[in-house]
Amino acid sequence: MRSWNDSVDFCNWFGVTCNPSNDRVAILNLENQGLIGSIPPSIGNLTFLTGLNLQNNSFNGELPQQLGRLVRLQYLNLTWNSFEGRIPSNLSQCTDIRAIQIDYNALQGQIPDQLRSLLKLVILSLGSNNLTGNIPPWIGNFSSLYGISLALNNIQGTIPDEFGSLSSLGFFQLYGNNLSGIIPSSIYNISSIYYFSVAQNQLHGQLPPDVGLSLPNLQVFAGGVNNFTGPIPVSLSNASGLQVLDFAQNGLTGTIPGGLGSLSALVRLNFDENSLGNWEIGDLNFLSFLANCTSLEVLGMAENRFGGELPSFIANLSTNLQILTLGGNLLLGSIPNGIGNLVNLSLLGLEGNHFSIVPDVFGKLKQLEGLYLHDNMFSGPIPSSLGNLTRLTRLFMEDNRFEGSIPPSLGDCQNLEELNMSSNNLDGTIPKQVISLSSLSVSLDISNNSLTGSIPFEVGVLNNLVELDLSKNKLSGQIPDSLGTCTSLLRLLLQENVLSGTIPQSLQALRGIEEIDVSRNNLSGEIPEFLSKLLSLRSLDLSYNDFEGEVPREGIFANASAISFAGNNKLCGGVPDLLLPACSTKKLRKVLAPKAVISIAIAATIIILVFCYIAIFNMVKDSRTAESPLVEAQEGMSYLELVKSTDGFSADNLIGSGGFGAVYKGILPGEQKLIAIKVLNLQQQGASKSFFDEYNALRSIRHRNLLKIITSCSSVDNNGNDFKALVFEFMSNGSLEKWLHPGDDELYCTRKLSLMQRLNIAINIASALDYLHHNCGTAIVHCDLKPSNVLLDDDMVAHVGDFGLAKFIFESGNESQNQTLSGGLKGSIGYIPPEYGNGAQVSILGDIYSFGILLLEMFTGKGPTDDMFKDGLSIRKFTSVALAAEHVMDIVDPFMAFEDEEDDYGEKNEDGIEECAMIGGNELQVDKRSKIEECLASVMIIGVSCSTALPSKRMAIRSVVNKLHSIRDSFLIFINQKRRNLR
Structure with missing residues (x-):
């Protein structure tokens, strides 16, 4: 835009074309120039303008009514911007206009009736906005119309019969709306149509028997997720260029016509979920x-x-x-x-x-x-x-x-x-x-068979397994101690076997376990005390064994409805609701020697004195600070254990710090297992509430892609000050933030994330959100999704952490997404959804926005607060512009590596170390580069969709997970094909 100055005649400015007969501006073509701001009303002074192309920029605001003064305008392209408000009704004055393209904006309201005067229209493209109302029937009067796209809006009603008069129509795209009724039969007589998509609506009726004859040029014929009935037309075999035929999830009957076998170009034939x-x-x-x-x-x-x-x-x-x-x-x-x-x-x-x-x-x-x-x-x-x-x-x-x-x-x-x-x-x-x-x-589920022998000791290798079900077999022997290393287990089902011995103490390491069933075996001994300390345990079935002794009273044993002891006649005690007999003390008196009695009496006296001291100390402390007690944390690690674990909170063990406090690396006492200890800075306002919120959120959820909490500590330090800490599994590969933006960290600077690693991490994060939003009972909104809160384990599997701002959502009728404990501004700058800034309630759609921004950051390498994002330019707009211009390779993270271990695409440097081919390098073959570009574009489209300003237009997280899986699988298929070709 440097040419736009007084020293150069405006007819020679970049993007400006003048009419040679009068030196008036005729065409303004500023596509993909990174421009921002709104269109000024003075645009209406360019009365000789015939073409206006502003696509792939960052324009916003409402479209000025003064566009109607451009009476000579023939082409208007405003696609891929952020325009909002209504479509200007004054465009009706531009009666020479041939093309209106305003896709991928945030326009609202109905299509103005005034536009009925634009009888020369060839292209009407208004997809991916927020338009409402019905499809105007007067569009059927546009006899020259070749392409119409109203996809992905909120349009309802029926498809007008008048569309049958569009004799020149080739591109017909209405998918992703709320349309109902039947498709007018006259539309099927427009022989020029090659692209026909009405999927994801509520349309019904039958497909015309002669549709293949009346639409011989079809390449795409898609109507999935509707209510179509009747047979598949035999005549479709006449549409010899058909590539996609997809009517999944309807009510079609009959069979697949054999004639479809003549469609040599067919790539996708999908009739899943019909009645064929x-x-x-x-x-x-x-x-x-x-x-x-x-x-x-x-x-x-x-x-x-x-x-x-x-x-x-x-x-x-x-x-x-x-x-x-x-x-x-x-x-x-x-x-x-x-x-x-x-x-x-x-x-x-x-x-x-x-x-x-x-x-x-x-x-x-x-x-x-x-x-x-x-x-x-x-x-x-x-x-x-x-x-x-x-x-x-x-x-x-x-x-x-x-x-x-x-x-x-x-x-x-x-x-x-x-x-x-x-x-x-x-x-x-x-x-x-x-x-x-x-x-x-x-x-791993091999239940309900006739398997024999013992449970192999090698089961301990399954340290990432969530569910192990070996129930209803004939397994014998003892429960192996090695099961204690399966620390990701949520469900352990061993019932209806012939297992013997006791429940091994090693199972106390299963800190996240939610269900244990060992019923109907030959187990014996006392019920281990550690079971009462497994805070996540929700269901425990010990019935029909030979357990004996007193039943614990704490933890899960305090909830009679969550445990079962039937068929164990030697048990006693427990909470009253269990209705077990009281434990006898006769045996205890008989075996105690006089010396033992004296020792016990002395010990009891000491214990009473200690409890008195603690009570007095707590009374003093409570007078200083009034805080909600965290019942579950009382069973956690002590302050002294944490001091020992971290070598006195040594600086050598410090792995991170921030406003909340600091994170130290330590060793879990007795297990020699690395842990991460988050010590709260209680001087920070809200830190204590964050402690309770995070603990209560994490203790109730378990998923392989969520950071697992081991325990907590709510105590006082050596100076008598309040002390609070959370103890997590240690993630050896640090945070995603360090990998994306390593700064001066030499460790991360020398190791780059590959395309496949980033795809897998994105799937991990999306899977975690899907679990939080839909699969963990009461839905949880994370409220602070960003790279620093995503941690990577030994295998580069991502775990979402830091639930200090998390909120539970309680369902209420059909408005469950809007009912939360509290609303307000939640999250980190750059990742906070715009509706929170306007006072909207916290919702799962806010997390989806944050995920969209995070996804774009992962693949562009630029954070949302990067210095380049100012004056209206955002990471979303930056990506949208590149996508529309098909320049995705220009914005991809230059440090993203494409690694294929079995292909010899890398080159050896002087030290003999294989260097990964970079995405933008010349080393990649054309077909390989094309596939990479396709993969990257697909991912970035998801990021753009998730981070749209309007919450209702954001992609559902379950769709995100499915699409990311599909993208990854498609890419892997391509890589495998390359491997076969090389061989």
């Missing part, structure tokens, strides 16, 4: 015709009514197929060996059918990451060839009739996160190779 098929043999015969669809990557037929056997010609489907879903039908018999030809499958869903035999050829599907075989009638042994599926992360085989032993070869599936073989007829012992799969982090 007749529960009859031969329902899947259409698969033989799909062999001609050589570009097919996605075939979705799950949750329909297909019956019969899976035909052998499934082997002829495209080898490009990556996703095949056939679950939830009535398919039976054996699975053809030819399925082994689909070597690029990453997801195979066969669950909920009546299949009987698992073929050995499954071992050829080495790209599989998800294999769903549960709820069938599979019998015989589990094929050992499944051990070849080394990329598997999810294997579900429950509710079948498998027999024989568990193949030790499954131990080769080193990426398994979830394994379920429950409710089968398996016998033999549990292979050490399987129970020592350290990758298992979600669940």
